[in-house]
Amino acid sequence: MNIYDIAKIAGVSHTTISRVINSKPGVKEETRERILKILDEYAYFPNSCAKGLASNKNKIIGILLIDVRNSHHTDTAFYIEESFAKLGYASIIAACGWDDSMQDEYLRVMASRNVEGLVLIGSRFQNDNAQKSIKKYFNDKPVVIANGYLPLDNVCGVLLEERKAVSQVVDHLVGKGHRNLAFINDNCTVSANNKQQGFLDGIQKNDLLWNEKNILDIHTRYYVSKEETEKLLREKPEITAIIYSEDILAVGGIKACYSLGLKIPEDISIIGFNDSIYSDISTPTITTIDNRTHDTGEYCSKALHSMLNGETVEPVYHLEPTFKIKESSL
Incomplete structure (x- = not known):
């Protein structure tokens, strides 16, 4: 049903129907109410695409x-x-x-x-x-x-400002006595690169010993993070804190630590990123960077x-x- 059909039922011009639909003046209140009732009865609504073509705004x-x-x-x-x-x-x-x-x-x-x-x-x-x-x-x-x-x-x-945020987290961890840190990153994006560079900034600023194996690039999958974290901690048990570029990766890290018998946070600290629901439903809850x-x-x-x-x-x-x-x- 189109505007002309409604006009025929109401016994008015299609221009009058258009005025009512668009809340324009120039229509008697009695007529307006009658037309609105007909529009409701026939569940009529204007074609937004047609309106968009006419006004260039849809x-x-x-x-x-x-x-x-x-x-x-x-x-x-x-x-x-x-x-x-x-x-x-x-x-x-x-x-x-x-x-x-x-x-x-x-x-x-x-x-x-x-x-x-x-x-x-x-x-x-x-x-x-x-x-x-x-x-x-x-x-x-x-x-x-x-x-x-x-x-x-x-x-x-x-x-x-993700690069700055990760660098500040490194400062925080160093202030808590951590000297052996690792960073586990997800897909190669500008954001991921910024986070990784922030980690390197923090390492350099705090004059920490550095090993390129302390940075891992993996897919954003919980089970991949678990497997890679276990492998990393078996090879480098001296690591006492890991920063993950996504909370879901940090969840995998927590599971890996438990499977290795490590206590969190007594033996190792885990940091996530995004302040997502994963950080709150995890046990323990995950310290995280809130990207607002x-x-x-x-x-x-x-x-x-x-x-x-x-x-x-x-x-x-x-x-x-x-x-x-x-x-x-x-």
């Missing part, structure tokens, strides 16, 4: 992330979707995976859906291929990147909404993570 944004299994990224997407829903927007949320060609394809798909603006979640989008795709498909629309940045006029980046998911989502939402309204925003906004001491460290 109140839809796109949210693109790498992997929906990453709770940190999905939490950020949740906050953004929630914020825009309150503003009357719908969100199209998709995950494109790690392949560069799929990033390009999903950016093309988002553009084909005529979204008004786009949020990219994760530093994995901070690469040349993503930049080319944005210039190709979103050159005239606002784009915000959570924990990433690209040097384009229509892009705003929200960057987390809610604040990231909130600022991404504010920045994109401002850009959609034609306002100027700073190209880069910096957020500093915080350190939350729980049961897994002294």
